[in-house]
Amino acid sequence: MKKKQLETYCEKTWCPGCTNFAILEAVKRAVLELEKEGVKRETLAFTVGIGCHAKMFDYLNLNSFYGLHGRALPLAQGIKLANPKLRVFSFVGDGDIYDEGISHLIHAAKRNADIAVFVHDNRNFALTVSQFTATSPKGFKGSSTPRGSVEEPFNPLELMMASGATFIARGYALRVEHLKDLIKKAILHKGFSFLEILQPCITFFDNRQFYQERIYELKGPFSKAKAEEKIKEWDYRNGKNKIPIGLFYKAEKPAFDELIS
Amino acid sequence: MSKDFSILIGGGAGQGSRMAARLIGEVFNFLGYKVYVFEAYGSLIRGGHNFSQIRATTKGEEARKKEIDFLLALDKKTIDLHQSELKKSGTLIFNADRIDSKKGLGIKIERIVKEAGGKPIMANTALVSSFAKILGVDWDVLQAVLKKEIRHQIGLNLKIARYAFRQCDSLIKIKRYRKKRTSLLLTGNEAVAYGMARAGLDFYVAYPMTPSTSIMNTLAREDLGVRVVQAENEISVINMALGIAFGGKRVAVGTSGGGFALMVETLSLAGQSETPILIIESQRGAPATGMPTYNSQGDLLFVLSAGHGDIPRFVIAPGDAEQSGFYAGLGLNLAWKYQTPVILLLDKDISENTFTLDQKVFEKIKIEKPLLWNKKGEYKRYQFAKNGISPLAFPGQRDVVVKNTSYEHDEYGITIEKAELAKAMQEKRRRKMERMKKEVEKLPSLAVYGNRNSEIALVSFGISKGAAVEAAESLGIKVIQPIILEPFPQKKMKEALSGVRKIFTVELNATGQLAKLLAQNGIKTAGSILKYDGRPFFAQEIIEKLTI
Numbered sequence: 001m002k003k004k005q006l007e008t009y010c011e012k013t014w015c016p017g018c019t020n021f022a023i024l025e026a027v028k029r030a031v032l033e034l035e036k037e038g039v040k041r042e043t044l045a046f047t048v049g050i051g052c053h054a055k056m057f058d059y060l061n062l063n064s065f066y067g068l069h070g071r072a073l074p075l076a077q078g079i080k081l082a083n084p085k086l087r088v089f090s091f092v093g094d095g096d097i098y099d100e101g102i103s104h105l106i107h108a109a110k111r112n113a114d115i116a117v118f119v120h121d122n123r124n125f126a127l128t129v130s131q132f133t134a135t136s137p138k139g140f141k142g143s144s145t146p147r148g149s150v151e152e153p154f155n156p157l158e159l160m161m162a163s164g165a166t167f168i169a170r171g172y173a174l175r176v177e178h179l180k181d182l183i184k185k186a187i188l189h190k191g192f193s194f195l196e197i198l199q200p201c202i203t204f205f206d207n208r209q210f211y212q213e214r215i216y217e218l219k220g221p222f223s224k225a226k227a228e229e230k231i232k233e234w235d236y237r238n239g240k241n242k243i244p245i246g247l248f249y250k251a252e253k254p255a256f257d258e259l260i261s
Numbered sequence: 262m263s264k265d266f267s268i269l270i271g272g273g274a275g276q277g278s279r280m281a282a283r284l285i286g287e288v289f290n291f292l293g294y295k296v297y298v299f300e301a302y303g304s305l306i307r308g309g310h311n312f313s314q315i316r317a318t319t320k321g322e323e324a325r326k327k328e329i330d331f332l333l334a335l336d337k338k339t340i341d342l343h344q345s346e347l348k349k350s351g352t353l354i355f356n357a358d359r360i361d362s363k364k365g366l367g368i369k370i371e372r373i374v375k376e377a378g379g380k381p382i383m384a385n386t387a388l389v390s391s392f393a394k395i396l397g398v399d400w401d402v403l404q405a406v407l408k409k410e411i412r413h414q415i416g417l418n419l420k421i422a423r424y425a426f427r428q429c430d431s432l433i434k435i436k437r438y439r440k441k442r443t444s445l446l447l448t449g450n451e452a453v454a455y456g457m458a459r460a461g462l463d464f465y466v467a468y469p470m471t472p473s474t475s476i477m478n479t480l481a482r483e484d485l486g487v488r489v490v491q492a493e494n495e496i497s498v499i500n501m502a503l504g505i506a507f508g509g510k511r512v513a514v515g516t517s518g519g520g521f522a523l524m525v526e527t528l529s530l531a532g533q534s535e536t537p538i539l540i541i542e543s544q545r546g547a548p549a550t551g552m553p554t555y556n557s558q559g560d561l562l563f564v565l566s567a568g569h570g571d572i573p574r575f576v577i578a579p580g581d582a583e584q585s586g587f588y589a590g591l592g593l594n595l596a597w598k599y600q601t602p603v604i605l606l607l608d609k610d611i612s613e614n615t616f617t618l619d620q621k622v623f624e625k626i627k628i629e630k631p632l633l634w635n636k637k638g639e640y641k642r643y644q645f646a647k648n649g650i651s652p653l654a655f656p657g658q659r660d661v662v663v664k665n666t667s668y669e670h671d672e673y674g675i676t677i678e679k680a681e682l683a684k685a686m687q688e689k690r691r692r693k694m695e696r697m698k699k700e701v702e703k704l705p706s707l708a709v710y711g712n713r714n715s716e717i718a719l720v721s722f723g724i725s726k727g728a729a730v731e732a733a734e735s736l737g738i739k740v741i742q743p744i745i746l747e748p749f750p751q752k753k754m755k756e757a758l759s760g761v762r763k764i765f766t767v768e769l770n771a772t773g774q775l776a777k778l779l780a781q782n783g784i785k786t787a788g789s790i791l792k793y794d795g796r797p798f799f800a801q802e803i804i805e806k807l808t809i
Contacts, residue, residue: 042659055676063664066676067503076504078506078512079507082510085657104500107497260490
């Protein structure tokens with residue numbers, strides 16, 4: 001494997017046309033730009049959970065740990081504690097981190113662990129052939145809920161604000177340049193960075209048109225009160241409201257690894 | 262003639278009986294005796310009934326004794342519950358401010374404290390001091406012990422002790438022996454903390470769970486160069502630990518059976534991703550929440566087989582504090598040598614009871630360097646090494662990409678599903694297991710006690726070893742203590758069993774788990790002496806239950 005290459009030799013097994021390809025592209029652009037700005041590639045390390053998002057591990061030729069379902073964030077926090085010089089981030093899925101690993105998300109934000117979290121939110125469990133997750137809208141028809149799920153979704157950004165995250169953003173998989181900027185900012189932010197990426201699942205939950213009609217770009221970050229208001233503008237039910245993307249909130253606070261040493 | 266004192270001190274939770282027992286233990290240690298302190302308490306913070314039983318001997322027995330020579334009562338409940346255990350020749354010493362008793366020796370310890378200007382909790386200092394005087398201990402000895410052990414308000418405590426000391430008369434004159442300069446008292450958990458620190462532990466990650474919690478507390482309190490992280494649950498604990506090891510730092514986690522159960526999926530990840538980790542599992546009353554502050558050795562088969570898939574692992578079960586310290590250090594080194602999980606299996610009485618140990622044991626522990634990448638050629642995290650051990654590199658190093666993974670993988674760590682590659686990687690891990698098997702035969706993986714020529718052997722592990730040895734010595738038979746249980750030291754066991762006709766296991770569980778492990782290794786047992794009421798063995802019980 002050539003160490004200069006940013007991609008590995010691994011054959012890509014996402015569905016043809018999967019929007020994860022767009023996220024991969026944004027990440028690659030972000031890494032190359034960061035390198036130009038002086039961030040050495042060997043100082044990057046990432047972790048993944050289990051799900052479609054996690055294939056990033058096999059495709060990116062960077063230090064990484066392929067963890068268990070829901071457990072990418074404790075792994076990432078451990079890496080940061082062991083070597084604070086590394087810039088550590090995690091790719092996670094909605095089922096992965098809003099269902100299975102939700103406690104780790106809340107506590108990583110609470111302790112302001114200096115890691116960046118990129119959530120590939122396709123709003124269903126795709127790799128297990130479509131079941132509802134914590135952000136699927138009520139009435140979602142998956143293989144376990146053929147008549148529609150009975151649960152309301154939650155708004156993960158609201159949860160992150162309540163948990164103490166110091167960087168809260170939302171991107172859209174198909175706005176690659178915009179997403180690349182958010183990824184870079186999240187990696188460079190000192191403290192817990194949360195980036196929710198709306199990622200249409202073209203096979204099981206193709207809401208590309210829904211998003212394209214509603215998404216607009218914010219000029220953040222905002223004050224806490226204003227950010228909270230903006231976060232609540234769309235609540236993950238499939239309503240008529242506009243969907244803001246961009247950086248909602250950013251705050252400076254000592255990071256966990258600085259306090260624990 | 263050998264000496265053997267049994268002293269029980271009891272009171273309500275919060276009255277300080279445990280601290281008093283430690284002080285009495287230290288007095289005996291100072292006088293050259295070997296000390297074992299058994300702790301009993303309930304799952305509550307205030308009230309209830311706590312007691313500590315001190316066994317001070319010249320031979321070094323490490324088990325409780327049924328009969329008591331001195332009963333020290335801070336409250337009435339202690340007398341009600343334990344006076345039947347007091348020998349006819351024994352002495353009752355009680356808190357005369359709270360208890361009205363015609364028998365025994367009443368001391369107004371609370372009044373002493375008040376008159377000396379102390380706080381109510383210092384009543385145990387007055388009791389210890391009175392007791393020392395009764396034993397005929399010199400003031401200099403008591404003073405030295407108090408100065409060493411009491412961290413807060415030593416002046417006031419000494420004043421109270423001196424006052425109490427003067428008010429009592431000596432009943433006996435205890436014999437003093439030459440103390441080994443390097444002998445000290447530690448709980449198993451304290452010894453584990455020191456042992457790991459000696460082996461270069463960088464981080465300890467845990468979620469509180471009795472009886473493992475005092476490992477975390479010791480490391481947090483003492484300046485041993487170990488950073489302590491308390492995470493949100495045991496799943497986070499062990500995953501964070503794997504991240505730390507991946508980052509290149511030495512790490513251990515600690516819990517009990519229930520917490521370990523939560524860690525098990527990640528145990529499998531440690532095996533698959535070949536990430537070094539030391540896991541301390543201190544057993545307690547089980548199943549489920551069981552009896553949290555009582556003991557059992559019921560997790561043996563669980564830790565031996567926990568985790569999905571074939572995982573290389575060491576399981577090590579020390580049987581006292583000295584072994585706990587030594588094997589904690591060894592375990593951490595083995596984890597890094599073989600890049601695999603090592604489980605240190607303790608139990609409640611090993612963890613929380615106090616033992617005399619020789620502190621030289623810690624000098625035997627060295628930081629062993631793991632196999633590191635030689636920086637030649639291209640780095641492959643899972644290189645098909647002959648002995649199954651691929652060199653380590655860490656993120657942040659120049660010219661390397663390190664990929665650890667939970668999926669089946671090729672040499673770089675990239676996910677694969679091809680039959681041949683999958684088979685080759687399974688076989689790489691199996692070669693590592695073979696190597697570990699050989700290593701176990703070279704390590705001190707079992708210990709033999711008692712009459713080495715006996716045709717009858719007790720096989721026991723963990724805390725049960727102490728009572729088994731005491732029983733065996735009085736019966737003139739042999740005890741074999743397997744310490745490394747996985748990989749099982751087959752050759753060493755065969756040697757230890759040569760000439761033995763009948764084997765009995767001695768263990769704290771209801772189904773004879775150690776006997777099952779022996780059977781798995783082709784060793785037939787004649788029977789098992791089992792106990793499963795939460796309490797460790799008395800030697801006498803083993804003698805009575807043994808039907809040779």
